[in-house]
Amino acid sequence: MNAAHPYRLMQYSLQTVDPDLAALIDAEGQRQNESLELIASENFTSAAVLECLGSPLTNKYAEGLPGRRYYGGTEIVDDIERLAQKRALAAFGLDASGWAVNVQPYSGSTANAAVYLGLLQPHDRIMGLDLPSGGHLTHGFMTTKRRVSGTSVYYESIPYQVGADGLIDYDAMERMALIVKPKLIICGYSAYSRDLDYARFRAVADKVGAYLMCDMAHFNGFVAAGLLANPFEYADVVTTTTHKTMRGPRAGIIFMRSALAQRINDAVFPGLQGGPHMNQIAAVATQLLQVAGPAYKEYMAAVQQNARALAAALIDRDFEVVTGGTDNHIILLNVRKWGLSGAQAEVALEHCNVSVNKNTIAGDTSALNPSGIRIGLPAMTTRGMKPADMEWVAGVIERALRYGCTIAQRSLESFRAECEWSKELEELKAEVKGRCAGMFPVAGTDELRR
Ligand SMILES: Cc1ncc(COP(=O)(O)O)c(C=O)c1O
Numbered sequence: 001m002n003a004a005h006p007y008r009l010m011q012y013s014l015q016t017v018d019p020d021l022a023a024l025i026d027a028e029g030q031r032q033n034e035s036l037e038l039i040a041s042e043n044f045t046s047a048a049v050l051e052c053l054g055s056p057l058t059n060k061y062a063e064g065l066p067g068r069r070y071y072g073g074t075e076i077v078d079d080i081e082r083l084a085q086k087r088a089l090a091a092f093g094l095d096a097s098g099w100a101v102n103v104q105p106y107s108g109s110t111a112n113a114a115v116y117l118g119l120l121q122p123h124d125r126i127m128g129l130d131l132p133s134g135g136h137l138t139h140g141f142m143t144t145k146r147r148v149s150g151t152s153v154y155y156e157s158i159p160y161q162v163g164a165d166g167l168i169d170y171d172a173m174e175r176m177a178l179i180v181k182p183k184l185i186i187c188g189y190s191a192y193s194r195d196l197d198y199a200r201f202r203a204v205a206d207k208v209g210a211y212l213m214c215d216m217a218h219f220n221g222f223v224a225a226g227l228l229a230n231p232f233e234y235a236d237v238v239t240t241t242t243h244k245t246m247r248g249p250r251a252g253i254i255f256m257r258s259a260l261a262q263r264i265n266d267a268v269f270p271g272l273q274g275g276p277h278m279n280q281i282a283a284v285a286t287q288l289l290q291v292a293g294p295a296y297k298e299y300m301a302a303v304q305q306n307a308r309a310l311a312a313a314l315i316d317r318d319f320e321v322v323t324g325g326t327d328n329h330i331i332l333l334n335v336r337k338w339g340l341s342g343a344q345a346e347v348a349l350e351h352c353n354v355s356v357n358k359n360t361i362a363g364d365t366s367a368l369n370p371s372g373i374r375i376g377l378p379a380m381t382t383r384g385m386k387p388a389d390m391e392w393v394a395g396v397i398e399r400a401l402r403y404g405c406t407i408a409q410r411s412l413e414s415f416r417a418e419c420e421w422s423k424e425l426e427e428l429k430a431e432v433k434g435r436c437a438g439m440f441p442v443a444g445t446d447e448l449r450r
Contacts, residue, residue: 042379045287088288098258139186306385
């Protein structure tokens with residue numbers, strides 16, 4: 001192309017047109033590669049998914065559903081969206097005569113919002129797991145001071161909770177439901193390490209005439225692999241993200257009983273969203289092909305084995321694991337026993353390149369100063385870690401937190417400053433960097449950039 005062409009910048013790489021941004025992206029790639037990534041909601045997606053995200057599908061507008069679009073030129077993206085729908089049903093063993101699926105939600109939050117918009121009237125009552133008990137913001141979180149989530153602004157949220165043992169108190173949930181008679185009961189979680197009793201949720205929903213929605217964003221991979229109970233046997237609607245255990249792009253999916261499909265489809269578009277992100281939908285489609293295959297089932301089994309092995313190794317080191325173990329990919333660690341706050345534990349670990357997040361533990365009153373951390377295994381399992389590696393992971397966590405204990409009396413700011421200068425954490429960081437980048441590198445991204 002002529003160098004003077006007005007559109008010449010269109011053909012060059014990011015490195016050429018915007019080296020500052022390219023350097024930042026490279027730095028983030030390097031940070032990920034050199035980190036022990038234990039954030040339960042994160043994963044490393046494949047080169048195939050990244051290829052879809054950066055494809056010409058980004059250019060296409062396609063409001064509406066396949067075959068019923070508001071734009072021309074959609075015959076190819078229609079095929080792509082139909083493929084994603086078909087693969088979504090197949091991955092979870094669903095029959096198109098009883099279930100419908102919408103693959104357009106931009107994320108898990110908008111998937112949930114669309115279900116509420118489709119099934120509820122403003123101020124209808126909903127019951128979801130309280131955020132401090134492990135529920136998600138979009139399940140209706142509010143405090144005494146503030147309706148934090150939009151869900152609690154538009155609907156009346158009456159949460160159920162876990163008991164002192166860290167397990168959902170199903171009896172209390174039922175008692176509350178019989179009193180408040182919610183229109184929707186939500187099961188599913190962001191920080192809970194045990195499987196759910198869907199039959200019990202269904203029975204309560206039937207008693208009070210409520211819809212039952214399951215948000216399987218965190219554990220969809222286990223459902224697809226048959227490693228945890230199947231919510232589809234009981235729920236009216238199942239929502240999910242596609243980027244956590246599922247390992248796809250960032251997006252959402254809604255599965256709904258066919259009778260509810262029109263209301264929820266209308267809520268996605270035109271109710272809440274505009275044009276679907278066709279590049280994302282293609283990426284979801286290719287990931288769903290993986291999810292239906294045997295290698296993915298092996299992967300999910302490995303995630304579960306790693307989580308169990310790490311929980312056991314942490315208990316051996318005198319840590320308090322909430323509920324005494326895990327059924328899924330999540331470990332909740334109560335660090336108060338060690339004299340630390342969850343925020344301090346997060347900071348100490350961050351200073352040796354270990355990513356976790358602070359998390360509330362049953363009974364906590366502040367989400368900003370909680371007693372625990374949440375640890376998850378999907379990401380490092382993708383990078384090849386095995387149960388035998390969990391001894392090393394537990395040892396890293398122990399060494400960082402033992403150091404944290406020696407400075408735990410300080411304010412968070414001065415705790416952070418102290419970590420900044422700590423020789424112990426610096427040595428640990430070098431060890432984490434070397435082992436993660438050397439033995440468990442992030443695959444795929446380099447090849448794609450070449
Ligand atoms: C259970 C659950 N639902 C929904 C969401 C929201 O997903 P997104 O961040 O894609 O909006 C999350 C994300 O953390 C989640 O854990």
